[in-house]
Amino acid sequence: MDVVIYARQSLDRTGEGAAVERQIADCRALAERRGWTVRDVLVDNDMSASSGRVRPAYQRLLAMMKAGEIGAVVVWHVDRLTRRLVDLEDVIGLCETSGVRLATVTGDLDLGTDTGRMLARILASVARGEVERKGTRQRRANRQRAEQGKAQWTRRPFGYDRADGRVTVVEREAEALREAAQHVLAGRAVAQLVKRWNAEGLPTSTGAKWTTTSALIHRS
Structure with missing residues (x-):
């Protein structure tokens, strides 16, 4: 059976995609144990599943499911696929109409049964709740730091x-x-300013040389 692996990471701080690579490795191992052929690996790295933003790889996955090109979707956990109930309902609908299975490293969900659909909805609700609680904690922490006059940035401006x-x-x-x-x-031209700062040995906050683009960002 042809399957597609879908992997996603909300925030990639290093740009190395390590978490995504681990997901893919585990999903490949699952597909191999079941004798499935991995037709494609779709990745949305550094992209949230709860913001509602368009995820290119996710949209490609839905199109493949709708076209009947695959027999199963392999993900590490259902929350890698979506944290929004409205998106989950789309996946459930496609699984019902196309017969596509959903296999997860943490335990399969049979979306063809009412029990499987109920469990998937519960997991999506829990994942959404985690996002909301994290947001509440972060806003409270930011407010407290602001009240204390403490910096909140991760990269120095x-x-x-x-x-x-x-x-x-x-x-x-x-x-x-x-x-x-x-x-x-x-x-006067920003390029002149950039040239002078670099000549004077005045670096950016990260220690790099100035470019017109980085100077324009500070201007805005």
Whole structure:
């Protein structure tokens, strides 16, 4: 039987896709144990399943299911497929009409039965609840840090730093930003500013050389 592996990771901080690779490896092992042929591997890396944003690989998966091109979808867990009940209902509908099976590393869900559909909906609801609780905790933590005057960024913005969790001004960078504002207001080219900063040995907050693009981001 031809199957498709679908893998997804909401946030890839390193850009290496390690979590996705682990999912794929486990899914391949499951397909091999069952004697299935992996026709394709579809990946939505660094992409949330709860935001409602279009996921290209997920849309491709639905199209393959609808066309009857595959016999099963293999995922690590149902929450890799979706955390939204409205999306789950689409998957359930396609499984019912096309006969496609849903196999997960953590335990299969037979969407052709009422029990399987009920379990899938429960799992999706739990996954959605986890997202909402995480969001609530994060907002509360951000509010507390703001009340305490603590920085909330993960990457230092140019012109600022933090000491003991509190925001401090980097005077050299702050002065450069003030000069940049006057430079732009005077109608001068940003490229000139970039050239001068690099010549003066003034790096970005990450230690890199300035480019016109990075300077324009700070201007906005």
